[in-house]
Amino acid sequence: MSDSKPSLILYGVPFSQPVRAVMWLLFMKRMPFELVMINPGSKGDNGSRNPAYLAKNPAGTIPSIEERDTGFVLGEAHAILGYLASQNGWTDVYPAEPKARAAVDWYLHFHHRNIREASLGLVAPRIRKDLDIPEVMQASARATLMRGLEALDTGWLGHTKFLCGDEPTIADLAAYVEIGQLQPEFTNVFDFTPYPQVARWLAAMHEVPGHDDTHVVLAELGDISEEAPSMDSIRNANLRALSVMKERLAEFSAE
Numbered sequence: 001m002s003d004s005k006p007s008l009i010l011y012g013v014p015f016s017q018p019v020r021a022v023m024w025l026l027f028m029k030r031m032p033f034e035l036v037m038i039n040p041g042s043k044g045d046n047g048s049r050n051p052a053y054l055a056k057n058p059a060g061t062i063p064s065i066e067e068r069d070t071g072f073v074l075g076e077a078h079a080i081l082g083y084l085a086s087q088n089g090w091t092d093v094y095p096a097e098p099k100a101r102a103a104v105d106w107y108l109h110f111h112h113r114n115i116r117e118a119s120l121g122l123v124a125p126r127i128r129k130d131l132d133i134p135e136v137m138q139a140s141a142r143a144t145l146m147r148g149l150e151a152l153d154t155g156w157l158g159h160t161k162f163l164c165g166d167e168p169t170i171a172d173l174a175a176y177v178e179i180g181q182l183q184p185e186f187t188n189v190f191d192f193t194p195y196p197q198v199a200r201w202l203a204a205m206h207e208v209p210g211h212d213d214t215h216v217v218l219a220e221l222g223d224i225s226e227e228a229p230s231m232d233s234i235r236n237a238n239l240r241a242l243s244v245m246k247e248r249l250a251e252f253s254a255e
């Protein structure tokens with residue numbers, strides 16, 4: 001195994017949904033990367049609102065990536081997923097053909113302010129009590145999420161096994177990190193019974209390579225439906241995910 005660090009740096013924490021989407025693609029493709037822990041929202045050292053990080057990503061959000069070899073820096077999970085796939089020729093998850101690619105982009109754009117509301121409506125209020133998210137905002141986010149799930153159930157997933165065809169693409173990774181986190185084996189904060197096609201798709205996504213390694217953090221944290229997890233248990237879940245990640249990355253680097 002080489003002692004040199006991988007060229008690709010991923011900034012973020014495994015508990016972040018969009019960070020997990022990027023981690024999943026890298027696990028799936030067995031690409032070595034270094035995760036540099038950046039705490040979302042913090043102004044402290046290693047915080048996403050610290051001037052050092054803001055100089056890389058002015059939005060102050062995770063994930064971002066940086067390439068040691070080229071100095072290239074990129075923010076926004078969906079831009080990162082598209083870039084990594086294009087740069088590495090992973091056309092199975094992000095087709096080169098314009099119409100097939102546009103179909104993937106369609107979902108990636110739809111995701112924001114629709115499916116992404118799962119975190120605001122159901123997860124953040126439980127794990128970030130400090131944010132004191134008003135109930136009216138939570139309820140609006142949940143209503144938007146449910147309309148989005150209805151569109152997936154009757155539209156996208158009513159016709160094909162995965163969102164954009166019979167094989168998973170980066171659209172599925174982006175969608176699953178939001179929707180999948182709500183399942184009984186993870187946070188257990190949502191009932192999928194009204195969405196049978198979404199439930200079928202969630203089961204299929206468990207079989208996509210990299211699923212388990214990406215979701216160590218949620219398996220470790222477990223059910224949060226009754227009781228909010230402590231900051232310590234969130235920190236420990238992130239650390240457990242980090243240690244599994246290090247084992248995996250050592251394997252990839254040795255290949």
Ligand SMILES: N[C@@H](CCC(=O)N[C@@H](CS)C(=O)NCC(=O)O)C(=O)O
Nearest residue numbers: 016017018040041061062063076077
């Ligand atoms: N649209 C962004 C959203 C990223 C995002 O919301 N990240 C959260 C963590 S899950 C964050 O960095 N929050 C910190 C902050 O806004 O200060 C993306 O997809 O990359």
